[in-house]
Amino acid sequence: MSPLWSWGLLRSELGVTFRRWRTLALLAVLAGVPVLIGVAVKVETGDGSTGSGGQGGGPAFFAQITHNGLFLVFAALAATLPVFLPMAVGVVAGDAVAGEAGAGTLRYLLIAPAGRARLLLVKYVGTLAFCLVATLVVAASALATGALLFPVGEVMTISGVPIGLGEGLLRVVAIALAAAASLIGFAALCLFVSTLTHSGIAAMAASVGLLITVQILDTIPQLHAIHPYLFPHYWLSFADLLREPVFWDDLAKNLGLQGAYAAVFGAAAWARFTTRDITT
Template sequence: MSQAETVRRAPRRLWSLGLLRSEIGTTFRRWRTLALLAVLAGVPILVGVAIKIETGSRGPDGGDGGPAFISQVTNNGLFLVFTSLAVTLPFFLPMAIGVIAGDAIAGEANAGTLRYLLVAPAGRARLLFAKYATSMAFCLVGTLVVALSALVTGAALFPLGKVTLLSGTSISFGEGLLRALAIAGVVALSLLGVAALGLFISTLTNSGIAAMATTVGLLITVQILDTIPQLHAIQPYLFSHYWLSFADLLRDPVYWDQLQKNIGLQALYAVVFGSAAWARFTTRDITA
């Protein structure tokens, strides 16, 4: 292998990029992907309109019942970004990732196109990496779609202006936007664990539907496990445990503890399941 490797080294970078570009193009041109993004964009609009209608009668008062930050939305449309991310992060976003990542290998196998992909002089590891990079790109795009849609809806329906942080401190709108961008970045990073998990499952089966369903099923299971107090010993290791830590960016001063744990956990999931996917994909028989 080492001999082949050295021969291959020169064109590798170019090829990898080309493969990645073609993968991203294929994924984002699919109707399925566009529909997923449309659904993601619809959530903030739905939330925003619902809050707008509700405020007509009497503002949403108790912060206990509704999703996070919802009481702030009527004061500042920017908070719709945070509310929407808090609403979509538990299910909508990871579900969309699960569909994309779960379909990555298994979908190709299902359609009988996997072996043709492998005919291209790119090697399996690189194909796998391109697939994972595509999923990562989708994490970012999905999050940004939610955030942008929320920002536009929030700006259209509610006043903008100084942003009140969780600690009661006010910051300028520009800085608020920066924090919103940082939060979108953190949310996108939070999804890397699911993406790696989905990719691994995708290498296990030849049925795209099975891989997607398993990924989403696992996601729901993990979310349920995370709410059972008796299981608090294992909860810090569930990939969804620190998801809401993005709210810590809105504290003054920022509370980094949980954010670091979240990123570390996502990196761990990415490495473990990414390498598991690699081990599986590079050693298995491709029959379809």
């Protein structure tokens, strides 16, 4: 099969995904979250004080936003990664196969000489592209809002070592990429769920339900033995990129865990999809 034809299939998938009003609405909502956070912090700390930003149980990033707008990027990703970003991914990935089957277009895609395995791979790559774009949308919105509402300059790391603005911006990019990579395993899980049903809505609901269930399990102390094996356990490890020097242990564990989930549920999705009877 010609690689150019495969690229054409991927380009078509990306076009369909990012032209949907649902996808654009999800990205708009994600872009609005940093704006809401920035405005809320600005209103609460209109006198320039730090307010109560560091007194809650949330990330320490919130207490630093008034001093440096770059911290709005870190705070926005910390706020969206546990729930909003994966829910958006669950909607897109859950509908990738099930939505096509329910609409009756999957049969026509399979008539073309693409092969089921190649089509499934394209669906997964398209989902990963959405993960990256959605994360970058949050980061870009937060960066613009932070620069507009707060001063931007030298970054004080978690370790108490200051770094320059240029290096701080590089850390912003690295953190956004790390956050996007955290969704690799969940995207594969959602795609597997999407191969189990002909209903896009059912696949989306199941994906979001699994997310909420696993998030709850990860907060129960009595289940600490299984926490390191749950896909969201290391999601906030991107905070270690704000240390000087950077702590790589949890970041490496997160990437390894996401890779394992991608391999297991990618294989399960392939096994299911390549033997599935497409009747609609």
